[in-house]
Amino acid sequence: MAKTKTDTLVLEKLAYKNRALPRHIAIIMDGNRRWAKKRGLGINSGHREGAKTLEKIIRYLGEKKLPILTIYAFSTENWKRDEKQIKGLLSIMIKFLKEKEKELIANNIVLKVIGDLDRFPNQIKNRIKNLVERTKTNKGSVLNVALNYGGRDEIIRAINKIVDKGKKIISETEFDNFLDTKDIPDPDIMIRTGGEKRLSNFLLWQLSYAELFFTNTLWPDFSIEELEDIISEFQYRRRNFGS
Numbered sequence: 001m002a003k004t005k006t007d008t009l010v011l012e013k014l015a016y017k018n019r020a021l022p023r024h025i026a027i028i029m030d031g032n033r034r035w036a037k038k039r040g041l042g043i044n045s046g047h048r049e050g051a052k053t054l055e056k057i058i059r060y061l062g063e064k065k066l067p068i069l070t071i072y073a074f075s076t077e078n079w080k081r082d083e084k085q086i087k088g089l090l091s092i093m094i095k096f097l098k099e100k101e102k103e104l105i106a107n108n109i110v111l112k113v114i115g116d117l118d119r120f121p122n123q124i125k126n127r128i129k130n131l132v133e134r135t136k137t138n139k140g141s142v143l144n145v146a147l148n149y150g151g152r153d154e155i156i157r158a159i160n161k162i163v164d165k166g167k168k169i170i171s172e173t174e175f176d177n178f179l180d181t182k183d184i185p186d187p188d189i190m191i192r193t194g195g196e197k198r199l200s201n202f203l204l205w206q207l208s209y210a211e212l213f214f215t216n217t218l219w220p221d222f223s224i225e226e227l228e229d230i231i232s233e234f235q236y237r238r239r240n241f242g243s
Contacts, residue, residue: 019235022188024068025061026210028202029054030194031218038218044088049220051096060224061141062107068142068184070114072202076150079119090124097127104131108140114180115149116157144184151204154180181206189234191227193219211237 029050036046054071061069074089081089104111111132117125128147158178162170176182186206190199195216199207213230215222 021064021066022231022234023066024070024185024187024189025066026070026072026187026190026203026207027057028072028190028192028194028200029219029222030192030196032220034194035218035220043085044092046220047089047092051092053220053222054096055100056224057222057227058109058141058143059107060227062109066141068144068187070144070146070181070184070187070203072146072149072200074115074147074149075201076115076148076153077201079148090121094124094127097124097131101131101134104135104143105138108138109135110138110140110142111135112142112144112184113147114144114154115147116153117147119148142184144181146202149180150201151199152201155205175205179205186210189213189230191215191230193217193222209239211239 032046032050033043034046035049036043039045058069073093078089079086113128113132117128120128157180158175161178162175167174181203186208187203187210190203190207190210191213192198192200193215195214195218197214211234213233215226215230217223217226
């Protein structure tokens with residue numbers, strides 16, 4: 001029997017399958033506010049539901065032993081939101097850190113933070129630094145949280161560090177060592193929920209060769225099943241890295 005076009009495409013897809021799981025997944029958790037508005041709820045309700053989704057994803061990654069998750073939790077641009085929203089976000093952040101501290105330690109998760117923490121209140125800053133310190137010897141998955149983070153800001157801060165060192169010429173590898181992610185491999189997958197199709201100043205240097213996935217699902221509705229579908233699709237993509 002002659003092969004159909006569909007049969008040929010399936011065979012080609014199977015030939016390209018990369019069975020390795022991603023080492024590093026990065027997520028822009030978008031859609032919390034729209035999720036709340038659709039239900040006639042306050043904006044902070046959306047952020048609280050989003051935090052529950054994050055808990056499920058963290059637990060899943062730990063169970064599957066996927067090494068690194070980077071989440072865009074608070075951008076440099078988020079300070080432009082109204083004061084009530086910012087206070088609500090920070091309140092949820094403190095609550096999440098308090099409630100999840102024991103869980104992160106019990107599940108052997110390493111907490112890392114990228115971004116500039118100096119602008120946060122001392123209560124948040126000190127709790128974050130304490131939890132980073134307490135989990136640094138853990139051997140499990142890495143939860144890398146982007147807080148007061150912007151890709152352009154990170155690159156400018158890296159350049160200023162290079163200038164301070166008095167360097168005139170620098171290689172790409174050396175430049176990596178001045179970034180917030182200096183000890184972390186670049187993401188294999190970047191997922192953005194909520195229907196928007198842009199990077200929004202997230203990991204601009206590091207996402208050069210990541211596989212990009214955009215979903216219309218609002219973050220509070222994002223499921224383990226959808227994540228598994230994305231990982232499966234990733235395994236079938238042919239990654240040439242420009243070659």
